[in-house]
Every structure is written in structure tokens, then in C-alpha cells.
Amino acid sequence: MWKQQKFDLIIVGGGPAGSTAARFAAIGGISVLLLEKDRDIGVPVRCGEAASDEGLRIFVDPDTRWIKSVITKLRLISPSEHTIDIDLKQKGYILDRRIFDYDLAQYAADEGAQIVCKAYVDGLLFKDGKVAGVTGEHLGERFEVESDIVIGADGVESRVGRWAGLATVVKMKDMESAIQKTIAGIEVDEHRFDFYMSREWAPGGYLWIFPKGPNAANIGLGVSGKYSRFRSAQRYLDDFLAKTFPDGSVISSTVGGVPCDKTLKKFVTDGLMLAGDSAHMVNPMTGGGIVPGMRGGMLAGETAVEAIKAGDTSEKFLNRYPKAWHKIGGKNHERFYSIKEAIFRLTDKELDSIVAAVEKISPDERSIAKVFRKAVFKKPSLVVDVMKVFAGI
Amino acid sequence: MIEIKPNKCDFCGCCVGVCPVDCIDLKEADIDIDYNVCIDCKLCLYICPIEVFEDVETAEI
Known part of the structure; x- marks a missing residue:
């Protein structure tokens, strides 16, 4: 015993x-x-259930029993609903956790x-x-x-x-107050992650649509603790769902805190x-x-x-454990944190102008790096931040 | 004083993660505030995704 x-x-x-x-x-x-x-x-x-094939394979062989969708592309949607589609080099999954x-x-x-x-x-x-x-x-x-x-x-x-x-x-500003509903009876692109970036939809965070097959999706958002006191995550999500998927059925819902630190x-x-x-x-x-x-x-x-x-x-x-952690990725997280801070400082207007500029790159030439170069070009004050962030890449 | 609205909590632990004095106890489907420790900072109220907490006037005794 x-x-x-x-x-x-x-x-x-x-x-x-x-x-x-x-x-x-x-x-x-x-x-x-x-x-x-x-x-x-x-x-x-308590999760959006997204993970990369490359990352998972370190530990497990991907198993169709727990893969709900195979993701090959992502779409960024700006505040005024301009979109950028990017093909993923590495495929991702939506899991059944x-x-x-x-x-x-x-x-x-x-x-x-x-x-x-x-x-x-x-x-x-x-x-x-x-x-x-x-x-x-x-x-x-x-x-x-x-x-x-x-x-x-x-x-x-x-x-x-x-x-x-x-x-x-x-810290409050680093805690994402998150909520997600699994919505069924809707149509989504089952191979695409959708990310909505806007202070109106999810201040200090983003809204996601992660497909679970062609007719269901995890739809959720995180709001930074810096803003959640003024309006709760639930209210933001309910507004989006009422507008975008008014006829969908909620077959599961979850809430949680995501420490983005x-x-x-x-x-x-x-x-x-x-x-x-x-x-x-x-x-x-x-x-x-x-x-x-x-x-x-x-x-x-x-x-x-x-x-x-x-x-x-x-x-x-x-202490050999933290040393090993920093060697394989912990240091990257410091860079990702800086990117996060830079992105969340952008106003909706600035986000829109960046996305509008990137829309002009032809789709087959789009890569994350290229998209960022364009973003930097459009918004010179981001140059310093992004230079710092990409210094090691 | 912070109170928990009954039957609303989803027991996600978001509030526990930001509580500066570790006064929130969360079991499988059971949440309690230790008012001897709580400093009434209201961060739990501010972070909760589904508005489980309520700020109520403390009654004068």
C-alpha cells in the first residue's frame, strides 16, 4: 500500500x-x-489541445486515437479582418487530451x-x-x-x-485568463489554425479556432490579467460566438489560467x-x-x-535540471516573451496596417521570417524590439 | 471581502496561480478561501474567466 x-x-x-x-x-x-x-x-x-508533430515525436509516436485534426496551415486575422495564410513547415495536431x-x-x-x-x-x-x-x-x-x-x-x-x-x-499581466468552448455543428477548415489578434476580441491575448474535424472546433481566447478585471474572458467569448457561430452547439467548455511568462x-x-x-x-x-x-x-x-x-x-x-532546460529551449522562451510584449503593445490600427502589408506578399513566398520583415518595415518602432528578439535566429 | 458565488466555479486554479498569499484551497470540486490569510487584494476577482468571485461589503459587527 x-x-x-x-x-x-x-x-x-x-x-x-x-x-x-x-x-x-x-x-x-x-x-x-x-x-x-x-x-x-x-x-x-484545460487546454486548447494543440501541439506540434515534431515536439510530440520526442516522446511518443503520434496515435490516431488521440489526434482529432492534422494541421498544415495557419491563418492570422487582423482587427478589421484582413487575413494572412501561412503554410506550416512542420505539421501540428489538435489532440484529444x-x-x-x-x-x-x-x-x-x-x-x-x-x-x-x-x-x-x-x-x-x-x-x-x-x-x-x-x-x-x-x-x-x-x-x-x-x-x-x-x-x-x-x-x-x-x-x-x-x-x-x-x-x-x-504576475497578473502574464496570466492569461482563458476560456474555451468546443462547438459542434459548424463548418471549419479542419487543417487550419485560426488566430484572431485584436484588442477588441482578446486584449493582451488572442482568440483561437482549433478544428476538431470538419464540423467542430475548440474556440477559445485568453485575456491578459492586465485587462481581465475590466471585462471577463467569458464575455469576450460569448460575444464572438454569438456573432460568428450563432447556431453552433456547445458540447464542452473549460476555463483556466495560462502562465505566459x-x-x-x-x-x-x-x-x-x-x-x-x-x-x-x-x-x-x-x-x-x-x-x-x-x-x-x-x-x-x-x-x-x-x-x-x-x-x-x-x-x-x-541544478543540472534547470541547466539542461535552458539549453534545450528555456532561453528561447525569453525571446518569445519579448516578442509577446512587442506584439501586445501594438494598437489595432498598427496590427491592421501590418497585416495589410503582408497580404501583398504572394502566398507561396510567405514564411514566418518574411512576414516579420514586412511587419518591421511597416512599423519602424518595432524594429528595435524585433531586432533584439531575432538577434539569435 | 471576497465571496465565492455558489455553483459557479469550474475549479480551474487560475485564481490560485495569482493569489499572492496562497489563501485559496482547491480540491477536485471544492474551493475555499482562508479568510485568516486573505488580504482582500481582489486579484482572484480580477483574473477569474467566469466571474465566480464577488466583492461584498463586510458587515459591521
Whole structure:
């Protein structure tokens, strides 16, 4: 019985980051307990469910059971509804996270990780100043389970890190207050992502249409916490749906916070690592967090194995995890954050004039880089920002 | 004082992520504010996507 055991590693949270950490830690041969607060892995879905083929393939073979749509192009829609269509070099997917997350947890269990649902973690155990396990409640009973390492993969709430003294609170301007409805009975291009950029539709964020087959889509938006106090995300979405898809049926709806921030400066301490949304690993420009979360989870899981084998779970040892994270992408996120800031500073008028300029590039010559060059040309004050942002590309 | 409107919350955790004093407790389908810790900053009210929170006058005792 897990409540009476001691584990090498306890993971809090059974999303993509937690399950991937569990899988790679179990592959490395250490004992792993994963605790999920909800009844089911993968439910409720709190996600737009978009991910790139290239990113997913690092961890899993794409499986038609959890692919709802294959995406080959994207469309940007400006405030006055000018559009730019771009063919994607790498295809993307809209997933069914309920099946996807379930599979990820199964991979971890197959490797020997133990997974428990309805296990609500509400505190940490400490020994000699080091994190040494978790406390919580399972089916009305208290539990205390010891471990040498804890990985907090507890999502946007990120309380595990706070309990260990890490500064995980998301700044209001970087928190996207998000809502999404899955609308059925409509017609969409099943191979295209649509992004609406406008302060009127979603200030400090964007509105998305992610197709789930030809007759349904995840339609949602995020509003920066800087603006959500004046008008809630729900009101923005309801207005858009009433105008654009008045006859669609809502077959699912979800809300959530998306931390669109740079990765936390510090997400490791003695005996503890954070992974995924809890460490602010979401791509701050797109809000996409599935693949970054899995990357973080994998690195944290592998680092846990190394630490257990070396008999050293100190912050100093565990710091190889943030080092590895920054090497494979964390640094990119700082650049994406700057792009986000530059884009959200644009007025609707400026966005319109940029999109109008890009419309003049012939479609087969359009690439993200070219689109940006045109944008820079149209809006000289962006030059400095964008130069900085693209300095390394 | 901030109150939670009954039966409205979707338990997404967005408010927990911005709460500067970690006073919101969120289980599977259960949310509570610890008023001993709450500083009435209202960030939960400002960030909630579906207007679950309400700012109510504190009654004089």
C-alpha cells in the first residue's frame, strides 16, 4: 500500500509534465509515486489541445486515437479582418487530451510508476531543511508519504513550489485568463489554425479556432490579467460566438489560467523540482504548454534518477535540471516573451496596417521570417524590439 | 471581502496561480478561501474567466 511505503520520488500532478517525469524516472529504475488530485487522469481538459508533430515525436509516436485534426496551415486575422495564410513547415495536431493524457500515464505505469488518483496533496514534509515527502488527503483519510525527491507538476496553481519557498506566483499581466468552448455543428477548415489578434476580441491575448474535424472546433481566447478585471474572458467569448457561430452547439467548455511568462528564475530547491506550467514552462508567445511540459518532465525525471543514484538530492546537484532546460529551449522562451510584449503593445490600427502589408506578399513566398520583415518595415518602432528578439535566429 | 458565488466555479486554479498569499484551497470540486490569510487584494476577482468571485461589503459587527 502506497501510504505505508517510502519512495525515491513523489510527483504531484498527473498532466503531461507529471506523467512524463514519472515515466522517465521509472525507466531509470527508481521507485515513483504519482499523485493526482482529480478522479481521472486527463479530465477535466484545460487546454486548447494543440501541439506540434515534431515536439510530440520526442516522446511518443503520434496515435490516431488521440489526434482529432492534422494541421498544415495557419491563418492570422487582423482587427478589421484582413487575413494572412501561412503554410506550416512542420505539421501540428489538435489532440484529444482525455485520451492523450491517459496514454502518457499508462506509459509511466508500464515502466513501474505507481499512480493514485483522488489524492490531494496539501503540504510538504521536511527533514533537515530539505523537502522529504508530501502530506495530503485521499478518500477522506490523511496521509504522509516520505520520498527523497518531490517533483511539483501541479500546474498553474503551483502551490508545491510555494510551500518550499519558491516564488511561483504568476504576475497578473502574464496570466492569461482563458476560456474555451468546443462547438459542434459548424463548418471549419479542419487543417487550419485560426488566430484572431485584436484588442477588441482578446486584449493582451488572442482568440483561437482549433478544428476538431470538419464540423467542430475548440474556440477559445485568453485575456491578459492586465485587462481581465475590466471585462471577463467569458464575455469576450460569448460575444464572438454569438456573432460568428450563432447556431453552433456547445458540447464542452473549460476555463483556466495560462502562465505566459519566462521560465521561473528558480524552480529547484533541496529535494524539490518543478516541471511544466508550475515552473512557467509554457511558451509565452503561443501559450502552448504540452510539449514544453513534457520536456521539463523528462529532464526532471532523468535528473531525479541521477540524484538518487549519486545519493545527492541537494539543490546544487538538482541544478543540472534547470541547466539542461535552458539549453534545450528555456532561453528561447525569453525571446518569445519579448516578442509577446512587442506584439501586445501594438494598437489595432498598427496590427491592421501590418497585416495589410503582408497580404501583398504572394502566398507561396510567405514564411514566418518574411512576414516579420514586412511587419518591421511597416512599423519602424518595432524594429528595435524585433531586432533584439531575432538577434539569435 | 471576497465571496465565492455558489455553483459557479469550474475549479480551474487560475485564481490560485495569482493569489499572492496562497489563501485559496482547491480540491477536485471544492474551493475555499482562508479568510485568516486573505488580504482582500481582489486579484482572484480580477483574473477569474467566469466571474465566480464577488466583492461584498463586510458587515459591521
